[in-house]
Amino acid sequence: MLENDLKFLEETFKQYYFDHFDLIHVPDRSKEREYGYKKFNSGMIRHMSLKTDKDLHLMLMTNVPSDVFCSNGYYSFPNLPMAEKDWKEADLIFDIDAKDLKLSCRKDHICMKCVSCAEISLVQDACPKCKSNKLDLVSLPCQNCISGVKKEVLNLMKILTSDLQIDDKNIRISFSGNEGFHVYVTNSSYNQLGSNERRDLIDYIKFQSAIPERFGFPKNNPSRTSFPDLGDSGWSGRVAKELFGSKSKRSKTITKVISDGQVAYQQKLEEMKNSIGVKIDSNVTSDIHRIFRLEGSLNSKSGLAKLVCQDIEKFNPYIEACLIEDKPVEILANFPIKFSLKNTKFGPYMNEKTSVPKYAAAYMVCKGIASISGT
Ligand SMILES: [Zn+2]
Ligand SMILES: [Zn+2]
Structure with a gap:
């Protein structure tokens, strides 16, 4: 400085x-x-x-x-x-x-600062002034x-x-x-x-490593009644809201989830880490x-x-x-x-x-x- x-x-x-x-x-x-x-x-x-x-x-x-x-x-x-x-x-x-949080607005308020010559520019691969690729990100959230x-x-x-x-x-x-x-x-x-x-x-808070069995889908003989409900407390309720959206869509979604299979359900739970897991x-x-x-x-x-x-x-x-x-x-x-x-x-x-x-x-x-x- x-x-x-x-x-x-x-x-x-x-x-x-x-x-x-x-x-x-x-x-x-x-x-x-x-x-x-x-x-x-x-x-x-x-x-x-x-x-x-x-x-x-x-x-x-x-x-x-x-x-x-x-x-x-x-x-x-x-x-x-x-x-x-x-x-x-x-x-x-x-x-x-x-x-x-990987928000889409971020690209609108970050710039690059060249470590070698301190030139400030919009995001690009190299400094427009000295062509150095040693660049720091400056963000004004x-x-x-x-x-x-x-x-x-x-x-x-x-x-x-x-x-x-x-x-x-x-x-x-x-x-x-x-x-x-x-x-x-x-x-x-x-x-x-x-x-x-x-x-x-x-x-637990980031909703990492969730397994299908815990959310109603065992390997053999899944039962329609074992899937989470919108009124459930904790992650069951949050998964139900994310999975079904509303009560009226629950039955149709369960039919689809069962026919897609347990591996696809595991994948869905994995993706929920990004949508409903808290980003601590x-x-x-x-x-x-x-x-x-x-x-x-x-x-x-x-x-x-x-x-x-x-x-x-x-x-x-x-x-x-x-x-x-x-x-x-x-x-x-x-x-x-x-x-x-x-x-x-x-x-x-x-x-x-x-x-x-x-x-x-x-x-x-x-x-x-x-x-x-x-x-
Ligand atoms: Zn922003
Ligand atoms: Zn430079």
């Missing part, structure tokens, strides 16, 4: 932390958690311990991190190396990200991406509260600060699960020693805040999580696609100098599509 951009982001992030101590707290049982942080242009520092909000605020002011993290795990000695921490339990956390992720979060919530019987009050949802949402389950009996058991839970990131949920971005902190991929959502359906991250001030800043911007923040439209920019509010400047510098001018 260029010197001026680094200085701008450090000053901006420091100002944000100073102005928003009210949003940044250590989570419950802070003494048992591991903390970590990154600075702009440097690697991760982990295995730290912070006991109170005051410790946290002091750390933010002293180090001006680009990103701050806190463990889902609880340990006897959180600041010792991993092998000596003495793991007790870990919150169950799910990550759903727009980039994993849109409202459709956010709606797609919210839909997955709501499907996950149904499974957590009805199939797994987790109390609503032990679940919270946070916008990640970039393209996704995190769902936290705390204080539940699931905290004791190790990685292997969490993987079984992931298979398996690596995140199975990791019991992971550190997660701290709620209230800024995400250096965007300059937006990671925030707890009180009402996920109404939450608009491009307004509510955009908390940097709006003082005008001169930038040199280069991005051939429009985007919107705080109900204001920006771009497209054709390698031009322009003045934008500080929150938009921070967003673009974090995304690597603008630089602070006057260099």
Whole structure:
């Protein structure tokens, strides 16, 4: 990152932390958690311990991190190396990200940035300027991406509260600060699960490895009455809805499913992984020693805040999580696609100098599509 951009982001992030101590707290049982942080242009520092909000605020002011993290795990000695921490339990956390949803809108808001010469262009095989094929993807997610992720979060919530019987009050949802949402389950009996058991839970939530026998179709003598019903709870009901659509189509569909055979049914169930399985990131949920971005902190991929959502359906991250001030800043911007923040439209920019509010400047510098001018 260029010197001026680094200085701008450090000053901006420091100002944000100073102005928003009210949003940044250590989570419950802070003494048992591991903390970590990154600075702009440097690697991760982990295995730290912070006991109170005051410790946290002091750390933010002293180090001006680009990103701050806190463990889902609880340990006897959180600041010792991993092998000596003495793991007790870990919150169950799910990550759903727009980039994993394969939405059709994505192609409309991604660009390539050349690693060699920093040229920005629409998606193509090689840099139009220097012909390098070392290209990074830059995505500015849109409202459709956010709606797609919210839909997955709501499907996950149904499974957590009805199939797994987790109390609503032990679940919270946070916008990640970039393209996704995190769902936290705390204080539940699931905290004791190790990685292997969490993987079984992931298979269940993603609807992976479903077998025909479990959904009413044994190898020999399938019976019409054993197929799932639309009113069934859990996956049976969800499979029935997906398979039959409506009650009136049930009988005709069963006739067809039986005549197509068990292998075809297995195939159908396999495909349902994509349509009704919840698209959580398996690596995140199975990791019991992971550190997660701290709620209230800024995400250096965007300059937006990671925030707890009180009402996920109404939450608009491009307004509510955009908390940097709006003082005008001169930038040199280069991005051939429009985007919107705080109900204001920006771009497209054709390698031009322009003045934008500080929150938009921070967003673009974090995304690597603008630089602070006057260099
Ligand atoms: Zn290039
Ligand atoms: Zn989109």
